[in-house]
Amino acid sequence: MFNFYEILRRAEEGPYMKENDFDMKLFKTATNLGKEYSLKFDRDVIVTADDKMADAVFEGGMRLAIEMGMLSVSTLRLIQFNEAELRLALKVAPKEMLLGAGKDARTMRARTFGNGHPMTVCGGCPGTPLSEDEFLPVMMSYAKEPLIDIIISGSLTRIEGMDVRTNGPLEIRASRQEMLWVREALERAGRPGMHIYASGESSATELGTLAIANEHYMRTTDSHMIPVLSELKTDNARLSRVMTGYEYPAFTTSLVNPIIGGFAGGPTGAALALAAGIILATAAYAVDMHCLHPIHNKYISVSTKEAMWVDSIVGRAFARNAPLALLADAWTTAGAGTAAILYETAALAIAQESSALNTDSLGATNGVYPNCSGLEARFFAECVHAAFNQKLSPGQANSLVLQLFDKYKDGFENPDYGLPFSQVYDPRKIVPTQTWLDIYHRVKDEVAGMGLNFIT
Amino acid sequence: MEYYKFENPLLQEIYNAMVEIDSDNAPALAKKALQNEVDVLQIVDALTKGINTVGDRFEAMECFLPELIIAAGLMNEAMEFLRPELDKRDLSVGASGTIVVANLQGDIHDIGRNIATVMLQASGFVVHDLGHDVKPDLIIDKAVELKADVIGLSSLLTTSLPYAKDTINLLKERGLREKFKVVMGGAAVTPDYCTSIQADGYCKDAAQGIKVISSLISGK
Numbered sequence: 001m002f003n004f005y006e007i008l009r010r011a012e013e014g015p016y017m018k019e020n021d022f023d024m025k026l027f028k029t030a031t032n033l034g035k036e037y038s039l040k041f042d043r044d045v046i047v048t049a050d051d052k053m054a055d056a057v058f059e060g061g062m063r064l065a066i067e068m069g070m071l072s073v074s075t076l077r078l079i080q081f082n083e084a085e086l087r088l089a090l091k092v093a094p095k096e097m098l099l100g101a102g103k104d105a106r107t108m109r110a111r112t113f114g115n116g117h118p119m120t121v122c123g124g125c126p127g128t129p130l131s132e133d134e135f136l137p138v139m140m141s142y143a144k145e146p147l148i149d150i151i152i153s154g155s156l157t158r159i160e161g162m163d164v165r166t167n168g169p170l171e172i173r174a175s176r177q178e179m180l181w182v183r184e185a186l187e188r189a190g191r192p193g194m195h196i197y198a199s200g201e202s203s204a205t206e207l208g209t210l211a212i213a214n215e216h217y218m219r220t221t222d223s224h225m226i227p228v229l230s231e232l233k234t235d236n237a238r239l240s241r242v243m244t245g246y247e248y249p250a251f252t253t254s255l256v257n258p259i260i261g262g263f264a265g266g267p268t269g270a271a272l273a274l275a276a277g278i279i280l281a282t283a284a285y286a287v288d289m290h291c292l293h294p295i296h297n298k299y300i301s302v303s304t305k306e307a308m309w310v311d312s313i314v315g316r317a318f319a320r321n322a323p324l325a326l327l328a329d330a331w332t333t334a335g336a337g338t339a340a341i342l343y344e345t346a347a348l349a350i351a352q353e354s355s356a357l358n359t360d361s362l363g364a365t366n367g368v369y370p371n372c373s374g375l376e377a378r379f380f381a382e383c384v385h386a387a388f389n390q391k392l393s394p395g396q397a398n399s400l401v402l403q404l405f406d407k408y409k410d411g412f413e414n415p416d417y418g419l420p421f422s423q424v425y426d427p428r429k430i431v432p433t434q435t436w437l438d439i440y441h442r443v444k445d446e447v448a449g450m451g452l453n454f455i456t
Numbered sequence: 457m458e459y460y461k462f463e464n465p466l467l468q469e470i471y472n473a474m475v476e477i478d479s480d481n482a483p484a485l486a487k488k489a490l491q492n493e494v495d496v497l498q499i500v501d502a503l504t505k506g507i508n509t510v511g512d513r514f515e516a517m518e519c520f521l522p523e524l525i526i527a528a529g530l531m532n533e534a535m536e537f538l539r540p541e542l543d544k545r546d547l548s549v550g551a552s553g554t555i556v557v558a559n560l561q562g563d564i565h566d567i568g569r570n571i572a573t574v575m576l577q578a579s580g581f582v583v584h585d586l587g588h589d590v591k592p593d594l595i596i597d598k599a600v601e602l603k604a605d606v607i608g609l610s611s612l613l614t615t616s617l618p619y620a621k622d623t624i625n626l627l628k629e630r631g632l633r634e635k636f637k638v639v640m641g642g643a644a645v646t647p648d649y650c651t652s653i654q655a656d657g658y659c660k661d662a663a664q665g666i667k668v669i670s671s672l673i674s675g676k
Contacts, residue, residue, distance in 0.1 A: 027522035073564075129614045155614060163618035166562025171615065204562065204613045230567060262567050265520045297571070298515065298661055300643060306517070368646055 004246050007079060007284050011239060014069070014077040019233075022071045022078075023263045026231055029067050030269040033060040039268035046308045046401050047354050049394035054316035061275020061317070062086060065232075070280045073229065074236040081283050089283035090322040097288055097325065099150055099251065101221045104186075104193030106149040108289065110323035111315075111356040118388035119358040122197050122327060123377035124152030126360065127367025131158060134370060134420070136181045137427040141374030143189035144430060147381030150195040152361050153182050154370070156202040166204050175200040175208035179217035197327075197360065198225040198253060198291070206240040213248040223251035226285050228277045230295075231263050234284065242285050253289035253327070254281035260306045261297030267306045270294050274314045278324065291360045293329040299412040300366045301333045303344040305405060308351045315355035328352045330380065331363035333411050335371030335418030337436050340408045342443040345376050347404035349383035350452070354397035359384070364418070371418045373425050375432045375440055383447070386454045396451070403450050458512070460505045466494060467502040474506025474530060475513075477523045482506065486534040496541045499534075507531050507578040514575075515663055521571060528574045552580040553673040556599045557608035559588035559642075561619040565612040568642050572608065575662035581669070592623040599636055605673050608665070609655075610642040617644055621653040637672040641665055 017025075033039075037056035048054065062083065069080035081089075095110040099120075108120045123142040130138055135156055142151055156174040157164050164170040179199060186194045199218040200208035212218040226241040228234060245252040256277035258264050264273035271294075278290050293302065294310040302308065311328045318324050330348040334340035341364055352359050362380060364372035387397065421427065424436040432440070448454055459475070462468040466489045473482040482503065489499050510527040513519045555576060559569055566588050573585045584602050586595060599607050609620050620640060627633040640650050641659035650658040657672055659665030 024522055027520070127614075157614055163621075164615050165618050166613055166615040168615075202615075204615050229564070235564070259521075259567055261514070261517050262521045265522075266517060269520070297517065297521070366643065368644065 004242060004286070008239065010079040011072040011077055012075055014079055016076055017071060017078055018076065019071065019073055022068070026068055026263050026273070027265060029064060030264045030272050033064060033272055034265065034268040039271070041267035041306065041309055043305050044402065045398060046305055046312060046405070047351050047394045047398040048309065048312050048316060051316070051320060054313055054320055057271050057275050057313050058317040058321040060272045061279060064272050064276035065279040068232050068276065070228070070284055071233045072235060072239070073233050079234070079284055081280070086279050086283050090279065090324070093282050093324055094288050095323060097251065099195035099221065099223070101193035101219070104191045105221070106195065108325050108358065110325050111358065112319045112323050113356055119353055119384055120149045121147060121381045121384055122150045122152050122359055122361040123148030123374065123381070124361045125154040125364065125372040126152050126198065126201060126329070127363050128154040128370055128372055129157040130154040130370050132156065134422065134427070135178070136185055137425070137430055138370070138372065138421050139182050139185035140188060140430045141421070141425055142377055143185045143191055143194065145374045145378045145381065147385065148377055150197050151182065151186065152197045153178050153199070153201045154372070164202060167207065171203040171205060171207045172211040174202035175211045176217050178202045179212050193221070196222040198223060199250070200224055206237050206244065209241045209244050213244050213250070218250055220248070220250050223253050223289065225253050225255050225291065226281070226287060227255040227257070228281050230257055230259055231273045232277055232280060251289065252285065252287040253291050254278070254285055254287045255291045255293060256281060257293040257295050258310070259295045259297055260310065267310055271310045271313050274310060275317055278314070278318065278326070282324065289325040289327055291327050291329060292357070293331070299333065300331070301344070301412065302329055302331045303333065303348055303408065304412070308348065308401065311357060312351055312355040315352070315357040319356035325358065327358040327360035329360045329363060331366050333366065333415045334408065335365040335369055335416070336373040336376060336421065337371070337419035337424040337439070338416045339439055339443050340411045340416050341376050341418060342379055342440065343404045343407040345380045346383045346447050346452070347401045349380045350387045350392065350397050351401050353384045353387040354392055354394055365415070369417050370420050373421050373432065373436070375424070375436060379440060379444065382444070382454055382456070383452065386452045389455060390453050400450055400452060404447070459509060462502060464494060464498070466492060467498055470499065470502040471506045474503060474527055475509045477510065477519065477527055480530060482530045483534040487537060490538070490541060496538055496545070500538055500542070503531050503534055504580065511575050511578050521567065524571070524574045528577050531578070552670060553605040554582045554584070554602060555606040555608050555669065556584045556586055556595065556602060556604045557610065558586035558590035558595050560609055560611045560616040561589060561591050563611045563613045563616040564588045568612065569610040572610065572641060572659070572662045572665055576666060576669070579666045592619055592626050595623055596626055596630065596632065600632065604636060606637045606639060606669050609638065609640045611645060612643045614644045617649060620655065624653050624655065639665065639668055639672070
């Protein structure tokens with residue numbers, strides 16, 4: 001990695017640019033690159049096999065990263081890199097790492113096509129607000145799922161009856177309590193060494209990261225997240241998280257979430273911004289992994305055609321040109337207890353597995369309601385393993401994804417948010433209710449009928 | 457999506473220039489129309505219909521946020537010289553209402569608020585954008601100073617939502633609650649949350665926000 005002090009120096013001494021000018025320059029540059037490379041989004045091709053376009057997205061993303069750099073909105077200075085620096089950063093970035101400890105450790109890979117390994121499956125409920133009462137049983141529902149390799153927490157939103165507030169003291173307490181409870185959930189499930197991905201989900205600021213950088217909370221075998229601000233921006237709060245990781249050797253992951261329809265433009269511009277964001281985060285943050293989360297400007301969900309395509313083309317782009325450990329978010333519109341969330345889950349799992357991605361788990365109801373459970377995460381993993389073992393071609397995967405999309409597309413306008421955890425699971429036994437299991441079996445049979453060969 | 461037709465070719469050109477966005481001709485064409493003694497209200501109407509079509513195209517993902525911002529800038533540029541003409545004739549295009557918008561304290565995610573601001577402006581509201589990470593008392597001070605009808609609060613972060621409750625409680629404590637309608641939007645906001653803190657409206661997205669705010673103002 002680069003000397004981080006050099007990054008900080010650039011953040012303080014780089015060329016000055018107003019934020020609005022940066023945004024408009026991004027739009028112009030991404031639009032021009034999209035035209036130059038003839039990038040096209042086809043609503044009927046979600047899982048792409050277009051190597052030429054994937055290579056163009058990578059090269060276009062590289063040029064966008066060089067042209068734009070990363071803007072520090074704290075200083076309004078550009079953190080710029082030349083091409084050699086960016087390519088070196090990609091070259092030295094980790095390609096394989098052991099996450100977690102002991103028998104529970106799992107290998108996270110920079111995936112390529114046909115390398116003989118399925119994705120590493122992360123289970124959990126990122127972004128989901130959870131009360132103190134429901135937190136432990138919800139997390140146990142994920143820890144108990146054997147196909148889940150690593151776990152991510154929801155967010156504790158209240159402590160002793162008080163709201164957890166951005167930049168408030170309770171962000172510290174909530175982040176620490178989150179880690180203690182996730183670790184308890186892992187111990188009670190007999191998997192104490194499992195990797196906790198993006199630790200400190202209960203805090204939106206660097207306070208949480210700093211608070212848990214201690215073996216009692218976040219172990220050095222866990223990871224924490226350092227977001228890139230949309231689009232291609234950072235600030236002192238994000239860089240403080242990098243500084244924390246610089247001296248506390250837990251794993252780190254970026255979060256790159258271009259808005260489709262935002263400052264980079266439509267799906268092709270968002271793909272370029274995602275590629276550029278990954279490249280810049282590799283250089284500026286020196287992260288071990290990247291979380292991909294393209295956001296639809298109207299529906300938010302990653303299960304839209306536009307967002308799944310952006311993930312797919314970017315996954316293919318990096319697998320072919322600069323393999324990195326990429327984890328795609330799988331945020332759904334629907335919630336637990338509905339057939340709709342399972343259709344969305346299957347589509348996302350098949351699309352991501354077939355695009356050389358790993359997953360950063362489901363975020364039911366886009367992380368708005370606590371309507372989530374381990375069962376839909378189980379289904380995600382089952383779909384991943386089925387797609388991998390079946391060696392689905394991109395065309396076959398695409399056909400399945402399109403069939404599934406038709407099943408849930410109406411939910412974007414009229415979402416079925418489902419039910420809270422306590423109504424889809426027995427919260428004492430941590431097992432799904434019969435009703436929720438019946439829905440799961442029905443949808444699984446239906447997806448099998450579409451042509452996905454489940455192993456069990 | 458509705459594309460408008462105008463009998464007067466100059467008005468059609470103004471409308472087309474707004475919708476095409478690529479061209480920055482709309483203000484010049486509006487000026488030309490004014491010089492040719494086209495009725496100023498008709499010129500404003502062509503511009504307004506143009507930006508509304510851009511808003512519809514944005515909703516349909518046929519154009520994108522920067523283009524929406526550019527179109528709003530063109531509209532504002534044209535209104536700079538049209539407004540005095542309206543004033544001269546004692547005409548008003550009737551601002552639909554005044555809104556202050558802000559991201560709640562601690563929340564630095566601008567994009568949703570940017571979209572809402574431009575779409576509301578395009579719909580004829582006077583919008584004062586206070587930016588991100590704004591404290592409740594400052595939001596209220598600005599709403600008072602700018603004689604706002606509506607306070608619009610946005611948050612992507614669950615951990616910033618409590619500051620919305622603070623804003624409403626502070627409005628009550630300062631005896632100002634009845635003066636302003638409070639609406640909320642953003643990825644972390646739910647209708648239930650709005651109800652729980654006694655906000656006046658929930659906006660799922662910018663398009664719904666326009667309807668909610670129009671309805672609140674007309675019933676105020």
